[in-house]
Amino acid sequence: MKDSKVGTYSFVAEPFHVDFTGKLCMGVLGNHLLNCAGFHATERGFGMAEINEDNYTWVLSRLAVEMEDMPAQYDEFSVDTWVENVYRLFTDRNFAIYGKDGRSYGYARSVWAMINMDTRKPADLLTLHGGNIVDYIETEKPCPIEKPGRIKVGSCMPMRSVEMHYTDIDINGHVNSIKYIEHIMNLFPLDWYAGHVVRRFEMAYVAESYYGDTLSFFREEKEDGSFDIEVRRNVGGENPEGEVVCRSKLKFDNK
Amino acid sequence: MKDSKVGTYSFVAEPFHVDFTGKLCMGVLGNHLLNCAGFHATERGFGMAEINEDNYTWVLSRLAVEMEDMPAQYDEFSVDTWVENVYRLFTDRNFAIYGKDGRSYGYARSVWAMINMDTRKPADLLTLHGGNIVDYIETEKPCPIEKPGRIKVGSCMPMRSVEMHYTDIDINGHVNSIKYIEHIMNLFPLDWYAGHVVRRFEMAYVAESYYGDTLSFFREEKEDGSFDIEVRRNVGGENPEGEVVCRSKLKFDNK
Numbered sequence: 001m002k003d004s005k006v007g008t009y010s011f012v013a014e015p016f017h018v019d020f021t022g023k024l025c026m027g028v029l030g031n032h033l034l035n036c037a038g039f040h041a042t043e044r045g046f047g048m049a050e051i052n053e054d055n056y057t058w059v060l061s062r063l064a065v066e067m068e069d070m071p072a073q074y075d076e077f078s079v080d081t082w083v084e085n086v087y088r089l090f091t092d093r094n095f096a097i098y099g100k101d102g103r104s105y106g107y108a109r110s111v112w113a114m115i116n117m118d119t120r121k122p123a124d125l126l127t128l129h130g131g132n133i134v135d136y137i138e139t140e141k142p143c144p145i146e147k148p149g150r151i152k153v154g155s156c157m158p159m160r161s162v163e164m165h166y167t168d169i170d171i172n173g174h175v176n177s178i179k180y181i182e183h184i185m186n187l188f189p190l191d192w193y194a195g196h197v198v199r200r201f202e203m204a205y206v207a208e209s210y211y212g213d214t215l216s217f218f219r220e221e222k223e224d225g226s227f228d229i230e231v232r233r234n235v236g237g238e239n240p241e242g243e244v245v246c247r248s249k250l251k252f253d254n255k
Numbered sequence: 256m257k258d259s260k261v262g263t264y265s266f267v268a269e270p271f272h273v274d275f276t277g278k279l280c281m282g283v284l285g286n287h288l289l290n291c292a293g294f295h296a297t298e299r300g301f302g303m304a305e306i307n308e309d310n311y312t313w314v315l316s317r318l319a320v321e322m323e324d325m326p327a328q329y330d331e332f333s334v335d336t337w338v339e340n341v342y343r344l345f346t347d348r349n350f351a352i353y354g355k356d357g358r359s360y361g362y363a364r365s366v367w368a369m370i371n372m373d374t375r376k377p378a379d380l381l382t383l384h385g386g387n388i389v390d391y392i393e394t395e396k397p398c399p400i401e402k403p404g405r406i407k408v409g410s411c412m413p414m415r416s417v418e419m420h421y422t423d424i425d426i427n428g429h430v431n432s433i434k435y436i437e438h439i440m441n442l443f444p445l446d447w448y449a450g451h452v453v454r455r456f457e458m459a460y461v462a463e464s465y466y467g468d469t470l471s472f473f474r475e476e477k478e479d480g481s482f483d484i485e486v487r488r489n490v491g492g493e494n495p496e497g498e499v500v501c502r503s504k505l506k507f508d509n510k
Contacts, residue, residue: 015293016286016433020424020466027422031271038270048270049329059355061300074304074425165283166448169275171328178271185419190466193421211275211445 005138006082007040013071021193023070026201027181030063033095033108034177036081039082039100040093044136047128051114056123059113066145067097067106070197076100082138089113089122091133094143095208107145143211148202150246151232158216159187161235164209174208174214175245184229184248187217196252200226204247216242226251260393261337263296276448278325281456282436288350288363289432291336295348299391301384306369311378314368315432316345316462321400321455322352322361331355337393344368344377346388348400354420362400365498386434403457406502414442416490419464429463430470430500439484439503443473451507455481457490459502464488471497481506 009032017028041047041058048058052154071077077099085092095108114123125133162183170176181203209215211232216235220228227250256428264287272283296302296313326332327483332354372418380388412420417438425431436458463488465468471490475483482505490497 014286014290016289016425016431019421019427020375020426022426025422031269034271035269078370102502166274166445167280167437167441169445171273171275171277173275176271181309182422188421190421190424 005136006080006141007036007043008078008080009036009039010076010078011071011229013073013075013077015065015073018073019193020190021167022046022070022073023197024075025182026065026185026198027178029065029067029070029182030203031095031178032079033063033110034060036079036095037093037110037112040081045067046133051128052117055117056114057117059115060110060205061113062111062148062205063108064110064145064148064200065106065108065197066200067131069105071099071105073098077105080141082141083133083136084109084138084143086125086134086137088124088126091125092107096141102139109142109143109145111148145200148204149249151204151230151249152227153218153220153230153247155220155230156216157218158232158235159212159219161216164211164213164215166211169211170190174210175213177203177205180205180246180248183215184215184231184250187229188250192252195255197255198250199253200249200251201250206244206246207233209245215245224251260264260391261335262291263333263335264294265331265333266289266326269326270328270329273328275445277328278452279330280322280437280439281354281453282433283418284320284322284325284376285436285458286433288318288320288336289315289335290366292335292348292365292367294365295336298439301367301388306383307372308324310372311369312372314370314497315365316368316460317403318363318458319365319400319403320361320363320457322453324360325358325452326352326354331359335396335410338388338391338397339364339393339398341380341389341392343379343381346380349396349397351396352387357404358479360396364398364400364402366403379392400455403459404504406457406459406483407482407486408473408475408502408506409429410473410485412473413487413490414474416471419468421460421466421468424466427474430468432458432460435460435501435503438470439486439489439505442474442484447507450510452510453505454508455504455506457504461499461501462488462501470500 080096097105229248232242352360484503487497
């Protein structure tokens with residue numbers, strides 16, 4: 001029997017959600033993880049809808065996904081999610097992704113803040129609902145991957161610039177957190193994915209971007225072979241540096 | 256009790272699957288419909304996996320979706336699907352989309368062929384599995400929308416050209432049928448969607464396109480206010496006309 005502090009949700013890798021190698025797309029996995037976070041929080045009384053009533057909203061700050069393998073087309077898989085820690089301004093939520101037979105696909109870590117929707121100022125999580133969010137902290141369950149780390153891009157020449165269109169925009173009028181993942185995955189050619197798998201994928205969400213923004217993608221290959229990526233909005237003109245929107249780090253393994 | 260010729264599948268409109276107005280994205284709905292087609296066919300012995308064993312595959316030729324309304328974020332909705340007709344070379348599959356309370360959101364029609372995976376030639380559906388596909392024809396259930404119609408684009412100046420990247424490509428190495436829908440939806444600005452809803456959306460899939468292809472989108476507004484769209488791959492150079500990949504028609508209503 002699982003502890004009720006852990007939520008478990010099941011999925012199947014749908015045909016239009018796998019890439020040309022037949023494995024689940026990283027953006028689709030990210031969407032499932034964020035949905036699981038929402039289900040788990042809602043079931044425990046601190047979901048988006050509940051905290052919106054008090055004029056607060058959850059903001060995803062960091063996401064790190066580390067996969068030994070990805071589910072293949074039609075594979076059933078499950079996601080466990082739980083709260084590892086609650087601090088005053090941030091909470092750590094972890095995920096385990098595993099197959100029907102119990103095999104582990106991988107793990108993920110996320111960091112969230114709660115902000116006031118008017119002032120955009122962070123709220124004190126330890127006082128949320130009389131402090132009862134800490135009742136859901138699960139410290140026993142392992143998440144054997146590193147915490148999100150530092151991402152630093154020195155490159156000053158964008159690899160690509162992409163204008164944000166209708167389907168990039170979410171219900172808040174911001175570029176959808178999942179769409180950033182897809183645009184970042186597209187910085188690598190198909191041939192690269194034929195020979196490499198993503199072992200670890202990190203996102204650091206820094207600021208919002210909007211419809212009509214042009215996002216510029218700066219990429220730097222690090223000494224350890226990983227790639228650090230910085231996404232900036234509206235580079236050039238009066239603001240030559242633009243504004244940093246998010247950063248990402250990808251570590252690949254040879255197939 | 257529903258007739259077993261009709262399959263019913265349930266969904267919820269997920270947060271990252273709705274647009275800035277909070278309504279389900281057309282591409283996401285299209286994905287759900289095609290998944291339902293797969294579930295229904297698989298449960299009756301003529302799904303992709305089964306016919307692949309005999310070296311055949313289903314090819315989607317036409318899709319027409321007509322919606323009175325779209326599910327909003329977190330709304331539960333269901334899709335009924337059934338086979339309306341089987342001809343020698345094509346089969347008509349219909350869909351009804353409705354809410355938890357039984358309210359109708361809309362309907363869809365699709366047309367499919369089955370081809371031999373080596374010769375790419377169409378197969379005779381009436382002889383599939385000893386002809387038993389016809390046992391699943393459901394003629395009583397209504398689908399009160401028009402069949403897919405003719406789409407004709409006169410424009411010779413593309414509105415936009417887009418290169419196909421990694422996340423556009425499906426397990427067969429082709430541009431994903433759903434991604435065409437998203438690229439087509441992106442031909443209209445956010446302001447347009449603020450004032451208009453898609454009443455009817457049609458796709459005619461003509462030929463495949465591939466990684467690295469540049470797709471050019473030609474759009475023509477018709478006398479009745481609908482928009483016909485033609486998508487061509489690799490226009491220019493030795494082949495100034497390019498090759499038609501798909502066509503689409505959108506009818507909008509004012510909000």
